Amino acid sequence: MKLITSRDNTLYKELKHLATSSQARRKSASTLLDGVHLCQAYLENFGQPVWCVVNEASQQHPEVAQLFRQSAQRLVLSDSLYQSLSQVEHGVGIFFVIQIPAPVLPDQVSGTTVMLENLQDPGNLGSLLRSAAAAGIKKVFCSSETVSAWSPKVMRAGMGAHFLLEIHENADLPALLLHSSLPVLATSSHASKTIYDCELSKGAVWLFGHEGQGISDQLMQCATVQVKIPHLGNIESLNVAACAAICFFEQVRQSTVRP
Numbered sequence: 576m577k578l579i580t581s582r583d584n585t586l587y588k589e590l591k592h593l594a595t596s597s598q599a600r601r602k603s604a605s606t607l608l609d610g611v612h613l614c615q616a617y618l619e620n621f622g623q624p625v626w627c628v629v630n631e632a633s634q635q636h637p638e639v640a641q642l643f644r645q646s647a648q649r650l651v652l653s654d655s656l657y658q659s660l661s662q663v664e665h666g667v668g669i670f671f672v673i674q675i676p677a678p679v680l681p682d683q684v685s686g687t688t689v690m691l692e693n694l695q696d697p698g699n700l701g702s703l704l705r706s707a708a709a710a711g712i713k714k715v716f717c718s719s720e721t722v723s724a725w726s727p728k729v730m731r732a733g734m735g736a737h738f739l740l741e742i743h744e745n746a747d748l749p750a751l752l753l754h755s756s757l758p759v760l761a762t763s764s765h766a767s768k769t770i771y772d773c774e775l776s777k778g779a780v781w782l783f784g785h786e787g788q789g790i791s792d793q794l795m796q797c798a799t800v801q802v803k804i805p806h807l808g809n810i811e812s813l814n815v816a817a818c819a820a821i822c823f824f825e826q827v828r829q830s831t832v833r834p
Contacts, residue, residue, distance in 0.1 A: 578631075580653045587656060590628065593672065594660045597723060600675075606725045608671040609663045611638045616735035617671055618645060624671035626650050630657035633668025642669060662727050675725045678741045683754035687712050687778045687826065690748050692794050693720040693785040694815065700724060701732020702816035703783070708736035710823035716746040748782075752797040755780050761790050761798035762818055764811065770802045775826040783815050 579587050592599045593607060600606050605625060608614055615638075617624060627646030632654055633639045643649055652660070657668060689707050694700050700722055707715060717724055724742050752759055760773065761782040773779075782798055784790035795801075804813060804821055813821075 576649045576651060578651045578653075579656060582656065586650070587652070590626075590660055590672070594662070594727070597726060600723070600725070604675045604677065605672060606675055606730065607660075607727050608673060608730060609661055609666060609669075609727060610731070611642065611667055611669060613730060613735060614642050614669055614671045616738050617673060618642065620738035621673070621676070623647050624673045626672040628652060628657070628660075628670050628672065630654045630668040636667055636669075639667055639669045646671075663731070676742070678743060680743055680746065681714075684714075684751055684757065684780055686714065687757070688755075688780045689715045689819070690718075690746075690751070690780060690782050690794075691715065691721050691784075692718045692748060692782070692790055693788070694783070695722055696786055697722055697726055697728035698732045699786060699814065699816045701729040701734075701736075703819045704729070704733045704740060704742075705736040706816070706820040706823050708733075708739040710827050712740070712823065714741045714743070716743045716748060716751060718748055719745045748794055749797055752780065752794075759797055759799045760822070761795055761801050762803065762822065763789075763795075763801045764803055766801040766803040768800065768802050769805050770822055770825050771805075773800060773802055774829070776829040779826065781819065781822055783819055786815055 593603065593605065608617055624646060626648050627643055628650045629639055629643055630652055634643065634651070661670060689712055704715065722729065724744055730737060757778045757780050759780040759782060782790055782794060804818060
C-alpha cells in the first residue's frame with residue numbers, strides 16, 4: 576500500500592492526467608471507475624484493477640474497506656489530492672484504474688446487436704448501454720465518432736452495464752452489416768411501420784444515430800426495416816436513449832410473452 580500526499584508525485588500526476596484527459600485514456604487504453612457500485616461490478620466480472628485508489632477519510636467506510644482489502648494494488652491519496660481527481664461530488668472516496676477491455680471484432684453479426692453511429696452525449700450513451708444490458712443484449716458496436724464508451728461520465732450513467740456487454744469501438748458499421756443474417760431496424764419519424772408491427776422475438780440489429788442528425792444516409796441504406804414509435808403528444812421526436820429503451824423492451828416483451 577502506498578500513501579501519496581504530494582502533488583509532485585509522479586504516480587499522482589499520471590492519475591491526474593488520466594482523470595482529466597480523454598486522449599490520455601485512449602493512449603493508455605485505461606480509464607477510471609468512480610464509486611463503490613462500479614468497483615464492485617468490475618471485481619465480480621473482470622477481476623483485479625490496475626490500482627484501487629482511496630482517500631484517507633474513506634478507509635473507515637465498510638464497503639470501501641472491503642474493496643480495498645480485495646485489491647492487490649492499493650493506493651491512498653490525501654483527501655485534497657483525491658478530490659482533485661474524482662469527478663463525483665460527495666462520493667465515498669474510491670475509484671479503480673482499469674484496462675479497457677478490447678474484445679475481438681467478429682467477422683459477422685450474430686444475435687441481437689446494437690449499433691451506434693456518432694452519439695455525442697455521455698449520458699445518452701450510458702443510459703442506452705444500461706437499457707441494452709437490462710434487455711439481455713450482449714454486443715454493442717460504436718462508430719469512430721461516437722463518444723468514448725469508457726469515459727468516466729458514460730461509465731457512471733451505465734451503472735455497471737459495461738461489464739455485462741461486449742463493446743466494440745471504432746467499428747465500421749456498414750461493413751459489419753454486409754454479413755447480418757438478422758433484420759436491421761432503424762427508427763425514423765417518417766416510417767409508416769411502427770415498432771409494434773415488427774416481429775422481434777427472433778432477434779434484430781438495432782441502429783441508432785446522432786442526437787440531432789439521426790442516422791446517416793449511408794447507414795440508413797443498410798436498414799432492412801424502418802420503424803417509428805407512435806406517440807400522442809405534440810413532440811417531434813424522442814431522446815435517443817428513451818427511443819432505444821422502448822425498442823429493446825418491446826423485443827423483450829415479444830420474446831417472453833406466452834402464446
